[in-house]
């Protein structure tokens with residue numbers, strides 16, 4: 680496997696993470712108003728479908744992450760607590776984007792996409808997100824800007840192309856050493872994607888770096904699940920989505936030649 684990440688993620692959580700999780704649970708109560716907004720947007724997109732039960736929670740993410748999952752007929756929505764005090768119109772935009780994506784009612788309405796993007800890139804929100812990323816993230820010198828490639832820039836372009844700009848940006852960093860064994864890695868505990876320094880050279884094709892990052896971004900989107908005692912790292916949904924990368928074969932062939 681060109682990209683190792685299966686056995687390398689820390690399976691044990693630190694005490695700090697557990698405390699964090701506990702305080703997140705205390706914040707789980709979501710306003711009726713927000714549930715109502717999701718119900719209205721659902722109705723708009725699926726006028727005749729039965730209304731699923733909604734489980735909406737704010738989580739203490741280290742980034743502006745938003746996720747939606749349909750499990751056992753129930754919609755599970757997780758929003759970064761950074762979005763908790765966003766204006767109603769922004770909550771509505773988020774509801775529309777998440778539901779349209781989940782039910783493949785595309786394209787996403789422009790007005791909602793624009794409103795969401797304007798809000799998260801507005802100065803106070805961006806500054807708060809940056810502050811939280813630093814204080815909640817790991818204290819270590821990390822660098823996304825390489826000599827030839829800027830991982831933050833590559834991430835944002837992939838985010839727009841494949842994830843409707845919805846993936847919260849984790850800490851991105853080049854590895855300290857020229858690792859050849861582990862080419863890319865997503866560390867869930869620290870919400871960090873690391874890419875091996877060996878790729879930060881002018882003759883590395885952009886599609887190879889994009890593929891490495893895209894793969895790790897899918898880990899961000901599809902967390903490891905435990906099924907019958909086994910860790911499922913690359914689920915079917917993960918693999919299906921990975922095949923959407925247009926230069927998949929080309930990128931894989933390049934990585935194999937290393």
Ligand SMILES: [Zn+2]
Pocket residue numbers: 682683684685894898912913
């Ligand atoms: Zn992987």
